[in-house]
Amino acid sequence: MYTVSKFAKDQHQNFSGAEDGSEEVYVNPLRDTHDKRLPRIAGPGGMVIFGVTGDLARKKLLPAIYDLANRGLLPASFALVGYGRREWSKQEFEDYVRKSVESGARTDFRESVWNRLAEGIHFVTGTFVDDEAFDRLAAKLEELDHSRGTASNWAYYLSIPPDSFPDVCHQLDRAGLAQAGEDNWRRVIIEKPFGHDLVSAKELNRIVNSVFPEKSVFRIDHYLGKETVQNILAMRFANQLFDPLWNSHYVDHVQITMAEDIGLGGRAGYYDGIGAARDVIQNHLLQLLALVAMEEPVAFTPEELQAEKIKVLRACEPVRPLSKSTARGQYAAGWQGSNYVPGLREEEGFDPESTTETYAACTLQINSRRWAGVPFYLRTGKRLGRRVTEIALVFKSAPHLPFAETMTTALGQNAMVIRVQPDEGVLMRFGSKVPGSAMEVRDVNMDFSYSEVFTEQSPEAYERLILDALLDEASLFPTNEEVELSWKILDPVIDYWAKRGLPEEYAAGTWGPASADQMLERDGRAWRRP
Template identity: 80%
Template sequence: MTDQLQQQHGPWINPLRDPNDKRLPRIAGPSGMVIFGVTGDLARKKLLPAIYDLANRGLLPAGFPLVGYGRRDWDQSDFQDYVRKAVEAGARTEFRENVWHRLAEGMHFVTGNFDDDQAFDNLANKLEELDSERGSAGNWAFYLSVPPDFFSDVCHQLQRSGLAQAGPQQWRRVIVEKPFGHNQETATKLNELINSVFEEKSVFRIDHYLGKETVQNILALRFANQLFDPMWNSHYVDHVQITMAEDIGLGGRAGYYDGIGAARDVIQNHLIQLLALVAMEEPIDFTPEQLQAEKIKVLKATRAVEPLAKTTARGQYTSGWQGSEFAKGLREEEGFDPDSTTETYAACTLEINSRRWAGVPFYLRTGKRLGRRVTEIALVFKDAPHQPFPEGSRHAQGQNVVVIRVQPDEGMIMRFGSKVPGSAMEVRDVNMDFSYSEAFTEESPEAYERLILDALLDEASLFPTNEEVELSWQILDPILEFWAENGRPDEYPAGTWGPESADRMLSRFGRAWRRP
């Protein structure tokens, strides 16, 4: 009976609870989703398990329809079998037959190419049918889990078939996966293409890093605690390091990765977005408009530090020991052009021309086949201006550091000096360690769960706008152009922390990269 009520009237809300209480789970209203590229790795490993987990947690409407679109000649049963295997392999929550059957009833597959008029007309008829059968009320999100080369065909067909146009009291939204262009020029053209079909407020650009709990905790850390605000500026911060390191190689992605590289794949979106969250001013509130406005101010003030020959570094991994295993080099990876200059390691120095951050370098780095898998933000503080301790008593102490661990082992570390027990005045570094898994009993939702639900709820706070995307490319383009004109990347052995040129970037000023 509850399912029928939800299907007819949307999700049930306890009238005794305050609807403004942000601690309550947010439940999507009547709606459905179409996934283009549903047979790809992203949909199989991330999207389909996330949709099941949302349903399992009661956050989707009871009649939620899920439609896959692709070239395979599948019927409903074939599609259900495919989704079930993906869910059983990748779901975060317990598999429950009753939840699965309710979700599977709304699953359908439409066969066709991205330029197939008849197939999109069939899709339009299917969605109209599901609106009546499943109570989706004409509200549809279109997930473009396809390479950007196909965006034009899909957007054109959505417009031609009338699928992009919502009726009265209805909505249509498009969710777009990265990469958002290849440079600023192509990003602008891509934005113009998408905005010619969907209004900007209906476009949700997925950056899955922004869906991680620890990334969102940057806002809580900064703006819920008076403890940090007075020292979050150039008076106290010496420099900031933002790292996303992977211990894996290209594997089967060599063909996709060649011509893109580490900077385009990670720095342009993930790391520059992390920089914006770390450096932004306090928003008036956490509405999408206010958050995006503050991030845009930071991005407009950010630029690469010259000379790029000394303030950037890039590399390609060679064979070496990755832990206890010997890893082959990039040029030995199947499908990778041995003459390619595409980097697997990228580092750059950025500066923010604002009162808060003037003079503080932001060092961004990412790479494959590095020492370990880790993503972190480290604020390294200046030394105290006066040290009254005896000479030699601080030989084991470094600079104070606040580290936000994004993954794995999500949490935060504060490093500071403390007296060593004993009769002598000896100061040594100690760590204060906060771990999400130890502090909270609740398990953090997977990033795609949060972002898919936000798109259905029209909550755009964690989605970059077209202006943010273009400004990010504006920051990165001069570096990419410089690299394109200046030879090959340096080499670094697998299992190390990158090329020597990256170490020289920081050692020029007496600094060094953290070794997480």
């Protein structure tokens, strides 16, 4: 229990305390409820953002914090502290945050909400190795605990390169900012990439866990905050309709696609040496695979959900030989819609001799009773036909069709497609008779669209994930074991590619290199064209 400041008292309506007024404590009326339909409201606390001047903070994090405040999901006493090298005053940092919010917020800008949020906005100048700056940061947070009623509850958002993690973690530990007391908490939120291979991931986890216990570490994978990703669990486990078919008896194969229609642009220098597999497959796509393939958890608690995902990742491995079950490529010049765009090697800042791939595909298998014999095809790439992320379960053909062959020439395999972005929804493909006197069966689609069924606008992924971190709700955050298992799956593929020279080229605006099509053709299958 803790005493709150008069400021926090004035801002909140829900307080309890002794009749003589000796102690008053903020009581969140929704925090302990079991009714999950009610909105979850964060209790007293604040956030420090390292790397606050970067693109991620400017475009995503700062607008998400405002949107949470605008929706009434942050306490009025919430404090936001930026840390960076710029010599900014409080007012200059406020102006920077406001500009970011006005250009990037999902919800309407309201002056009253902004004024309340701005009172808790502060900036501390310093580098990641500056002892005095971190001492000033500690003094600022202590001051805010008294003036704002943040109750010594702080989340540290590391929107910085992984090679800076050791310095920041060391300084937080040295300055006494990482240690939580009995009545407060300290948490760290980490952006990907979580290492570049298994060895580096283990070392990164060791560094972070030497300062913060694993229960206080929140690794952000923004794809897991998307509504349609969370809807995978709702569809699977709230409906009897799908579960009997969700196994190797009926599913022929699974395709998981994340395609982008943009190139590297100004990120060529950053991207070189990372590549599509490390950037997307290791985190986003393997997490989607785990959600699709996992068994039903005992309960929807973070521990149970993470345990089931870990079982899947432990049972997952690449299909061999890798020469036939993987593909990679680099985009060349070509037409992206009506625009002719340059190839990767013409991008400014990219090494023409680099073997870094912009397209990656691999075939994985899950050694379990449910999924034995079902290949999971994962692919991601830049400068592809369109921007889309989807999960497609393609079902086996019926063992017997009582129709003449000519009646079903336009009939393919049944499929269930979960569209993650941009047109969030679920599509079911099945056969239906064509109207007329003849018997002709053709594929038709039954399409569920989020935007058409629900009037509520889905929150941005970062809104959901930041709120979850403040609420200590870890269901959507990968654990260190999940991260390490993902690298264990992907490392053999990356090591194999490292010995193969330059990737195959594919024209911009197409769906990848020919070797990716051949990868499925060998199995008598073909990629979907979204």
